[in-house]
Amino acid sequence: MPGPVVLAVDEDANSLSDIERELRDRYERSYRIVCVGSAAEAEAELVRIAADAEEVALVLAGESLGGAPGSEFLGRVRRQHPQAQRGLLIDYANWGTRPTGQAIFAAMALRQIDYYVIRPLRTPDELFLQAISTFLLEWAHARRLSSHTVSIVAKSWSGRSHELREVLGRCALPHNFCLADSPEGRALVAEAGDGEPLPLVVFPNGEVFADPSDAELTVAAGGPVDLQGREFDLVIVGAGPAGLSAAVYGASEGFRTLVIDEGGIGGQATLSSLIRNYLGFPRGVSGRRMAEQAWEQAWVFGAQFAFMQKATSLRHDGQRIVVGLSDFPDVSARAVILATGAAYRRLEVDELEALAVSGAGVFYGGPASEAPALVGRDVFVVGGANSAGQAALHLADYARRVTMVVRADSIAAGMSDYLVQQVKASPNIEVRLKTEVVGGGGEARLERLELRCRDGGAVETVEAGALFLMIGALPHTDWLPAEILCDAGGFIGTGTDVAEAPAWPLERAPLSLETSMPGVFAVGDVRNGSMNRVASAVGEGSTAVRLVQDLFALARLASWDPVGGLPDRH
Numbered sequence: 018m019p020g021p022v023v024l025a026v027d028e029d030a031n032s033l034s035d036i037e038r039e040l041r042d043r044y045e046r047s048y049r050i051v052c053v054g055s056a057a058e059a060e061a062e063l064v065r066i067a068a069d070a071e072e073v074a075l076v077l078a079g080e081s082l083g084g085a086p087g088s089e090f091l092g093r094v095r096r097q098h099p100q101a102q103r104g105l106l107i108d109y110a111n112w113g114t115r116p117t118g119q120a121i122f123a124a125m126a127l128r129q130i131d132y133y134v135i136r137p138l139r140t141p142d143e144l145f146l147q148a149i150s151t152f153l154l155e156w157a158h159a160r161r162l163s164s165h166t167v168s169i170v171a172k173s174w175s176g177r178s179h180e181l182r183e184v185l186g187r188c189a190l191p192h193n194f195c196l197a198d199s200p201e202g203r204a205l206v207a208e209a210g211d212g213e214p215l216p217l218v219v220f221p222n223g224e225v226f227a228d229p230s231d232a233e234l235t236v237a238a239g240g241p242v243d244l245q246g247r248e249f250d251l252v253i254v255g256a257g258p259a260g261l262s263a264a265v266y267g268a269s270e271g272f273r274t275l276v277i278d279e280g281g282i283g284g285q286a287t288l289s290s291l292i293r294n295y296l297g298f299p300r301g302v303s304g305r306r307m308a309e310q311a312w313e314q315a316w317v318f319g320a321q322f323a324f325m326q327k328a329t330s331l332r333h334d335g336q337r338i339v340v341g342l343s344d345f346p347d348v349s350a351r352a353v354i355l356a357t358g359a360a361y362r363r364l365e366v367d368e369l370e371a372l373a374v375s376g377a378g379v380f381y382g383g384p385a386s387e388a389p390a391l392v393g394r395d396v397f398v399v400g401g402a403n404s405a406g407q408a409a410l411h412l413a414d415y416a417r418r419v420t421m422v423v424r425a426d427s428i429a430a431g432m433s434d435y436l437v438q439q440v441k442a443s444p445n446i447e448v449r450l451k452t453e454v455v456g457g458g459g460e461a462r463l464e465r466l467e468l469r470c471r472d473g474g475a476v477e478t479v480e481a482g483a484l485f486l487m488i489g490a491l492p493h494t495d496w497l498p499a500e501i502l503c504d505a506g507g508f509i510g511t512g513t514d515v516a517e518a519p520a521w522p523l524e525r526a527p528l529s530l531e532t533s534m535p536g537v538f539a540v541g542d543v544r545n546g547s548m549n550r551v552a553s554a555v556g557e558g559s560t561a562v563r564l565v566q567d568l569f570a571l572a573r574l575a576s577w578d579p580v581g582g583l584p585d586r587h
């Protein structure tokens with residue numbers, strides 16, 4: 018059986034022969050390798066492959082083909098092969114030079130290429146092969162072909178199957194979905210034993226759950242741990258980027274560390290299909306992948322996790338701080354880090370809220386797991402910030418047309434420039450400024466939206482296959498006691514915000530990320546003044562651990578209680 022195709026096109030015959038040798042030596046057993054010397058031959062191959070219903074996993078192209086940039090050829094690949102990864106071949110001599118860097122940046126901004134790869138220099142060239150494997154892994158993830166993928170089989174995309182996708186998504190578990198009457202669905206149902214109630218959830222180890230509860234799924238996904246009678250040095254509430262960072266640093270410093278999350282790992286970051294501005298990931302990283310790796314890092318250092326556990330209360334008990342949990346007995350710690358982030362504001366159009374509850378075409382947050390279902394549809398994204406821009410770009414790979422509905426009179430005000438450029442360059446993205454969604458509905462799922470221009474005018478009804486709402490956030494602080502000082506928007510005050518407040522009970526000044534409750538720190542999006550970025554959340558998570566260390570060290574030196582009755586240290 019020939020596998021998916023890896024196609025390389027390069028006009029330099031020597032380079033093409035090196036590339037062909039490396040690809041065949043390493044990948045020929047699993048992929049069909051096609052190497053050609055011109056753009057015309059490559060175009061003809063791609064047409065033939067599409068006609069034969071074969072899949073293309075990766076296309077590599079030289080920097081220049083027939084006098085035109087190779088990136089232009091690569092930009093056309095996805096018209097026929099929407100999932101194919103596209104790599105621009107560059108010479109080692111050009112690596113690090115300004116013109117090549119600019120060409121790569123422009124081609125990525127125009128979404129013509131996924132990344133670049135340096136032509137092989139020796140055999141085996143492990144750097145070249147690693148780059149190829151990364152492309153193939155990205156393709157497998159997009160196709161949900163990874164060996165760790167969980168399968169959901171259900172009668173429809175909405176209702177309970179949507180909820181299950183949400184739960185798996187929140188646990189950062191890669192998953193795919195198939196309808197029960199599709200060939201793949203029928204095969205999975207037959208394997209599980211006909212007659213089992215749907216939806217079915219099939220784990221990669223073969224374990225099958227018929228119509229499982231959320232709790233069953235999270236246990237199967239690796240949590241929660243048994244917390245009975247456990248005392249910790251550090252309890253972290255929230256396993257988004259800020260909490261995961263605090264977990265890595267806390268556990269690596271030797272603290273007995275527990276991380277609690279009412280969902281799974283990753284927080285809002287799991288809604289982001291490609292984070293391109295996080296240090297160390299030049300080709301970008303999906304929020305889910307980043308969270309998986311951070312979780313693994315924290316786990317290897319010894320941090321413990323409790324998923325699907327909501328923190329419900331917080332109080333001092335002598336020298337310890339006690340956190341109440343939704344399903345387990347209280348846990349206690351010497352210090353607590355609040356990393357509970359924020360959630361989207363609601364649109365408050367009743368008909369659309371009802372469709373959002375069942376995931377019937379209306380979604381709060383990004384389109385990560387819904388996008389593949391929207392091929393050929395007209396979809397809408399409400400919002401004008403980076404997250405909305407990313408969502409629109411991701412959807413544009415699948416949908417016929419993506420309309421961004423923005424209240425402001427420009428997208429430049431709320432969006433990073435690189436995203437503005439990408440949105441403008443995408444032929445199937447339209448931006449409607451000064452516009453809001455005022456109504457909509459549908460029978461079983463979203464069919465239409467009502468839009469109104471804020472300058473006045475009639476309400477316009479448009480056909481809509483899906484709506485993604487990304488309209489600002491509210492902090493998760495409603496469960497906190499009054500001793501934790503928050504601003505008018507509910508975001509937690511720290512450091513100088515609380516130093517002068519009557520709520521601060523000690524003589525010493527609060528540490529920089531410390532809240533008005535001594536020994537309790539706040540980091541990431543939940544904090545007043547947060548930068549709302551992954552990098553800043555991660556930085557604050559690690560900084561807070563350092564401050565916890567300082568607090569413990571000073572307490573040891575002075576033999577005083579770290580969370581009460583302290584002398585002034587400043």
Ligand SMILES: Cc1cc2nc3c(=O)[nH]c(=O)nc-3n(C[C@H](O)[C@H](O)[C@H](O)COP(=O)(O)OP(=O)(O)OC[C@H]3O[C@@H](n4cnc5c(N)ncnc54)[C@H](O)[C@@H]3O)c2cc1C
Binds near residue numbers: 288
């Ligand atoms: C679609 C999208 C795209 C984005 N793209 C980018 C990007 O490209 N680059 C970038 O830098 N930033 C991006 N961001 C912003 C970034 O994701 C956030 O700034 C970051 O996730 C904040 O991290 P956090 O840990 O502070 O909070 P969150 O990520 O919000 O995590 C908070 C966690 O706390 C948990 N929690 C809340 N309350 C409780 C409770 N009571 N008990 C237990 N657990 C609780 C939640 O379940 C959640 O897991 C994006 C955001 C979105 C939504």
